[in-house]
Amino acid sequence: MTDGARPNADPGSESDPNPVPDALSTDAVATYLHCPRRYEFAHAYDLEGDGDESSIDDRVDLLRTAICDALRRGETDSQALLEAARDRLEALWDDHDERFHSLAQRRHERRVLEATLEAYVEAVGAEHAAGTEALAADAGAGELIGPDLPLSSTISLPERDGDDEGTADTGALPDSVAIDATVDYVYADGSSVVGVRFVPTLAPLGLLRYRSEWEGDIAGQFTDHFDPDADAFEPSFVGALFETAVVLDGLRNRCDRLGLEDRTCRYVQIPLADRSRTAVNWVRETVETSLETMDLTDRYIDHHTYGMTHEHRNRTVDDCLARVVSDLVAGAFDPTDTGRWDEISSEACPDCDYTVCCQDYIAAEVRFDG
Template sequence: MTDTDSSAASLSVDGLRTALHCPRRHEFAHVHGLEGSDDDAVDDRVALLRTAICDALRSGETDRAGLETVARDRLSALWTDHDEPFHSVAQRRHERRVLEATLSAYLERVGVDHAAGLEALDADAARGELIGPELPLSSTVALPDAAGGSDPPAADAVTIDATVDYVYGDGSSIVGVRFVPTLAPLGRLRYRSDWEGDVADLFTDHFDDERDAFDPDPVGSLFETAVVIDGLRTLRDRLELGDRTCRYVQIPLADRSGTAVNWVRDTVETSLEVVDLTDVYVDHHTYGMTHDHRNETVDSRLATVASSLISGPFDPSDRWDQIEEHACPDCEYTVCCQEYIGQEVRFDG
């Protein structure tokens, strides 16, 4: 089933992110299913840690020593079967130590608290529905009516799929946690704690035809936050977890900026930054009206973008200058992209 199959009317957060970079790339990757390169060692290592951590949380252990024992044993088993090519045994040993240091940093920073939060929710919900990895969530978005003279939308609503790795309780909130390689795609969202101001400006400027702004990654992160928080509300209601508010957190597992290596002692230490995207997404006016963590500006634009992806035709010409500058240089589909080829082979005169 493709993202534009109107009988199902479904999209994914990854598809939305791709479309923000270039709608033609979205067509190739998510409509026609053309595969890009899947040789991503960083993502593979994150997947190892994600699985080890989730298995440790699922074990029911809540103290640091117990969690670390389960997680390290699981990581060791996964690493034995990990077939990533390294140039030497020393490099393979070093990369494993980086993963182990990241695991320790996670447990030190938030792991024990999150395990306790999972235990608190466990009385009200089945643990299997709170821990992934890649626990599926979805948000159903009503699509806007067509503008005058436009074709009607291909569907009345679309389901947008996302994932988190686990959900834990934190006071009056439930929190979805997703492990990511790095926080780089967040841009300035990483350093802000409020929607009003330059975050709102960044978002609106990206869609303003009169401006040259092009920020698909942070805009995509706001879309993802909207989908995840709505998906958490659905999960909350299905598991009858009351009227708790929903929050969304990202934790990077492959960010080397905080990693320190002592080559003499052959040790690795690292630290983790945890980012809660809820406050930077929530519009206080909308929150005051609904008492839910929502943002009318983001949510309405999400519906508009989703509608365009359901109906096509994935034409990038409106923003081609920005797309050519920012998206084409690292695009794996330029060899079959008519717009890119047309630019490359055009003749003067």
């Protein structure tokens, strides 16, 4: 069961209206940004899609577990950290039942994972390991290493004048909703507490990879996404900013519980399956790769909001997140009511697992002449 919805619900059943979720995940909000109907199928009705899991995600999970377990051992020396991560990966790989077309491919994928571990340790591993130890000394008994450390942010919902046409009758809506996110570990960097999440690639970030601050292009593209008269449709980009808002607020809440109220918070993503940075020597059977870490904090922070509140926040992003979540919990799942159906049908539908049961997609695809 996901995001507070009841299992085994019958889509479209009048006797089983969409329940108001107790909590949402950042992944659920991102799904809603791509298409409200996709969210309804995947999260309100908990229908499984063919593409829910992938071999790449499974391999990232192997690396995530190996790195976190190595960090948990408290090794701050690069070589010792790498050996601990390799040993853990070896044990995990022995139990990994992914099907390959040959033993040669399996050996190659193992070398890619080992090269990724080496790249992680070389780029940031020892520094982050020392940071987790330093933070542990200040935080006492608080859990700092995952994988999948839970974070939560409570979003106050704006008042609604009434349900829009096509919005489900869900009764009284809550004043606030919790949004859940995860990071894989937390470490200290000077006066900052940094949350790190491992991801397959940074490709979903879009423009966020190529701009260093909110003001300018990032702010413009974010605003354009919500403008039905603009050509921009960037749900992954917007979802990344929403996720950053939730993670930073969740980190602040965690710092408060650990007695670290004076710390600022930052959010970093590290890709573990970016093959564009991988070089393979098939003759020598060697693999080399490198990692690009991405700090999303400055790309999210609005310095005007910071100047007024002295907090790492962005009023524009936070207000839009609240409006999107308000629509979601109100049951506004009809994508044709968003004013962006053309963009949704061209960008989201082609890779959607639910087109076979989506009346909006079928109605758009099946037309009769005359």
